[in-house]
Amino acid sequence: MNLLERVKIMNKEEFLSKLRKKLNILAESEVDDIINEYQGYIEEKVSAGATEEEAVKELGNINEIADDLLSAYKVKTQKGSDDIIEKIVNKFEELVELFISKFEGKSAADILRFCIELALILLIVFICKLPFVIIEGIFKQIFYTFGDNNVLSFVNNIWHFVFELCYLVFAVVLFIKLFKRKFDSVEPGPSNENNQKKSNAVKPEKVVLEKKRKPEVSKKDNKSLADLIYTLCQGIVKFILIWILFSICCYIIGIVCASTFYVYLLIKGVHYFGIGLILLALLSGGIVFFETFFKLLTVRKNNWTRVLISLIVCLVFLGVGGTITAMDIANTTYVPYDNETNIKREIKNIPMEDNLTILGISEKDLIIDETVTDIRIEYSYNDIFTKMVPILDRDEFNVITLNYSIRNYNLKKAIDYEIGGLKEKKLLEIDESPRIRVFTNKENHDKLMANFNAHIVKEARQDRMNYEDDYIEE
Amino acid sequence: MIKINTQFKKGVLELLVLVIVEKKDMYGYELVEAVSKIVDVNEGTIYPILKRLSNEGCFETYLEESKEGPIRKYYHITLKGKCTKKEQLEEWQKFEKSVNEFIRKSENNE
Numbered sequence: 001m002n003l004l005e006r007v008k009i010m011n012k013e014e015f016l017s018k019l020r021k022k023l024n025i026l027a028e029s030e031v032d033d034i035i036n037e038y039q040g041y042i043e044e045k046v047s048a049g050a051t052e053e054e055a056v057k058e059l060g061n062i063n064e065i066a067d068d069l070l071s072a073y074k075v076k077t078q079k080g081s082d083d084i085i086e087k088i089v090n091k092f093e094e095l096v097e098l099f100i101s102k103f104e105g106k107s108a109a110d111i112l113r114f115c116i117e118l119a120l121i122l123l124i125v126f127i128c129k130l131p132f133v134i135i136e137g138i139f140k141q142i143f144y145t146f147g148d149n150n151v152l153s154f155v156n157n158i159w160h161f162v163f164e165l166c167y168l169v170f171a172v173v174l175f176i177k178l179f180k181r182k183f184d185s186v187e188p189g190p191s192n193e194n195n196q197k198k199s200n201a202v203k204p205e206k207v208v209l210e211k212k213r214k215p216e217v218s219k220k221d222n223k224s225l226a227d228l229i230y231t232l233c234q235g236i237v238k239f240i241l242i243w244i245l246f247s248i249c250c251y252i253i254g255i256v257c258a259s260t261f262y263v264y265l266l267i268k269g270v271h272y273f274g275i276g277l278i279l280l281a282l283l284s285g286g287i288v289f290f291e292t293f294f295k296l297l298t299v300r301k302n303n304w305t306r307v308l309i310s311l312i313v314c315l316v317f318l319g320v321g322g323t324i325t326a327m328d329i330a331n332t333t334y335v336p337y338d339n340e341t342n343i344k345r346e347i348k349n350i351p352m353e354d355n356l357t358i359l360g361i362s363e364k365d366l367i368i369d370e371t372v373t374d375i376r377i378e379y380s381y382n383d384i385f386t387k388m389v390p391i392l393d394r395d396e397f398n399v400i401t402l403n404y405s406i407r408n409y410n411l412k413k414a415i416d417y418e419i420g421g422l423k424e425k426k427l428l429e430i431d432e433s434p435r436i437r438v439f440t441n442k443e444n445h446d447k448l449m450a451n452f453n454a455h456i457v458k459e460a461r462q463d464r465m466n467y468e469d470d471y472i473e474e
Numbered sequence: 475m476i477k478i479n480t481q482f483k484k485g486v487l488e489l490l491v492l493v494i495v496e497k498k499d500m501y502g503y504e505l506v507e508a509v510s511k512i513v514d515v516n517e518g519t520i521y522p523i524l525k526r527l528s529n530e531g532c533f534e535t536y537l538e539e540s541k542e543g544p545i546r547k548y549y550h551i552t553l554k555g556k557c558t559k560k561e562q563l564e565e566w567q568k569f570e571k572s573v574n575e576f577i578r579k580s581e582n583n584e
Contacts, residue, residue, distance in 0.1 A: 033547075037502045037521055040544060044503040047542075060516025068522030072529060090531055094553040 011052040012042050015062065022066035026073055034069060085296070089233045096229065121178045125171045132167045136160065241297040245290065252286040255279060270422040272328050277321025285314040328425070335421065337382075337431040346379040346434075348390050352444045353398060357451040360402035361436050366448065369439040375448075379404060381434035384413045388434055399455065406432050483515050487523055489566055492551065492559035495533065501546040524549060532558050 010018065016035050023031045038059070045055035059065065136159070143156055259279045266276070288310045295302045351374045358366075358375075369376075381388045386408035393401040414430060421428035440448070487509065494500065494508050502524065506517045527533050532555030540546050551559070 034521070034525065037524075037547065038518075040501075040546065041503050041506065041517070041521075043544070058516070059518030062518075064516075065518040065522065068519060069525055072522050072526030090554070094531075094557065097557055098553065 009053050010056050010062075012039070012046075012056065015042070015056045015059070018062055019066060022062070023069060025070070030073070085234060085237050085299075089230050092233065093230055118179075121175060124178065125175050128171065128174060129167055132163055132170075136163045238297060241293055245293050245297065248286060248290045248293065252283065252290065255283045255286055259283065265419065265422070268419045268423070270419055272325065272422075274321045274324030274326070274328055277317050278325060279321075281314045281317035281321060284317070285311065288314070332422075332425045332427055334427045335429060337429045343380050344383045344385075344388070346381075346388055346390050348377045348379075348392065350375050350377065350392070350400075352440070352447075354447065355398045355451060356448065357397070357399040357455045358402065358438060358448055359399060359452075359455075361438055363449070365435075365437045366445060367437055367439050368442050368445050370441050372439045372441055374440070375444060376439040377402065378437045378439065379434040380437070381406070381432075382417075382430060384410055384417055384430060385432065386410050402436050404434055404436075406434075483513050484519070486566065487513070487515065487520065488527065489559070489562045491520065491523055491527065492532065492555060492562065495549050496551045496556065496559055499548045499550045501538075501548045503546075505549065527555065527558075530554070530558075 016039055019038065020031055020035055023034060026034075041059075042052060042055045045058065046052060050058075139159060140156065143152055143159075146152060262275060262279055265272075288307060292302055292307055356375075377390065377392075379388060379390050385406050387406075389405045389407065391403040391405060393403055395401075409432075417430070418428060438448075490509055490512060491505065494505060500508070502521065505524070506520050509515065509520055510517060524533065528535060528549070532552060533549045534552050535547050535549055537545050537547055
């Protein structure tokens with residue numbers, strides 16, 4: 001060491017803070033990790049009897065340490081984080097490298113034997129499908145005894161899919177187990193011996209260089225293949241995650257819209273608290289799922305306990321909300337069309353004629369009112385509809401069919417109408433067809449009834465004549 | 475002269491660390507002490523090696539409480555680490571063998 005390079009004597013705090021400063025280009029979590037390690041080391045040394053200064057001195061030149069640590073991080077590219085995807089793909093990469101390392105320097109016969117054994121393993125795995133097929137067949141038979149319709153065939157398809165999935169998982173696991181057993185019993189390639197024989201014939205110095213070059217090349221090939229597979233897997237998984245996240249987003253937007261509507265109802269006075277709880281549970285559940293998948297995508301740690309607890313709470317809310325809603329629904333009554341409230345009337349007066357027939361009302365709606373000299377036709381309809389136009393279709397036989405046309409359904413009025421009903425836990429029926437009543441005096445009433453009956457008879461005769469040809473009885 | 479020595483040591487430190495951790499999971503201080511018994515190095519240079527090997531995926535770490543109180547970070551060798559160790563061990567053995575052979579031959583010729 002140069003006389004001028006005096007090692008500055010530092011205590012623990014000075015060393016650690018200096019080191020931290022030199023490493024500030026790294027991620028904070030990494031720096032914390034490193035500092036903790038060194039701190040732990042110094043403290044252990046101190047508890048073993050040394051002073052802080054001595055312990056720091058043992059560590060050596062702080063600049064060298066910092067340089068070494070920084071160079072260690074140049075290696076860090078996609079790796080180095082605790083993520084499930086990373087872990088899976090890393091494991092895969094390790095296996096590929098191990099696999100390839102076993103094949104170095106094997107003879108052709110060995111490789112052939114290995115392939116045959118591999119084919120044998122595949123055969124065993126395929127034969128194991130048999131029990132799955134048998135069991136699935138039995139289930140199919142049981143299902144078919146219940147009949148054959150759309151629902152059952154759908155359930156059948158689901159069953160089939162489940163079975164295929166089970167078999168696939170089973171097959172993969174079995175294959176891996178058999179393969180591993182075969183694999184581990186196989187010795188790594190005898191590369192040492194072959195290369196050693198060659199080296200003795202040549203100058204030893206050259207050998208060192210050759211040996212260095214050869215493993216490097218093969219290592220590079222392995223690395224690129226593994227890298228390719230690695231990036232491919234990562235891409236696929238990330239794509240699926242993005243797709244899932246998008247679906248969850250749409251779901252959350254839907255729930256928010258429903259919640260807004262619910263709050264509106266709440267303000268208006270409709271109290272269905274169960275639904276509120278359900279919506280809350282669905283929204284929270286959606287948010288939890290979104291968070292989880294988002295963290296998976298952006299390579300952050302997931303606190304699985306928290307996720308689990310949140311989901312359980314959501315389920316509880318869902319259950320409670322569902323029960324309360326069920327009770328509320330049971331207490332809600334369905335009220336058929338109320339013709340007495342919210343009524344508008346359209347009145348049409350027509351003169352009485354001797355051969356007049358009116359169709360489109362039942363007998364009870366033809367009402368005797370002595371104050372009416374001609375015929376008063378009254379249309380009553382719910383004022384949700386802004387306009388209703390009576391239409392009287394008169395044909396050549398003086399038969400009037402009472403018709404109408406409804407216009408301009410007022411949505412706001414309809415909602416207010418229903419909300420008014422729901423406030424009292426009543427579901428009001430809205431019927432667009434108006435109630436039609438005809439008022440006239442007794443004399444006209446009787447004549448109209450007679451004409452009506454005659455009309456019916458005539459119609460029946462017509463019908464029989466039209467269809468008589470069809471009823472050829474032999 | 476000292477510089478060459480350091481180069482030798484740095485090259486073989488990785489191998490030593492891999493071999494030691496393969497035998498038994500260790501925490502930082504324990505590992506440094508073990509290596510110091512074999513080769514005389516500045517103990518600060520061992521942690522960068524641990525870090526680099528961890529970043530490459532050769533080591534996994536986990537935390538465990540100790541009897542003395544502080545929480546220790548233990549290093550555990552992975553499948554990849556075992557691969558790397560095997561590679562490095564082979565290289566070292568080849569290297570050591572050829573160097574020794576050469577020296578022996580040179581000594582014999584004198």
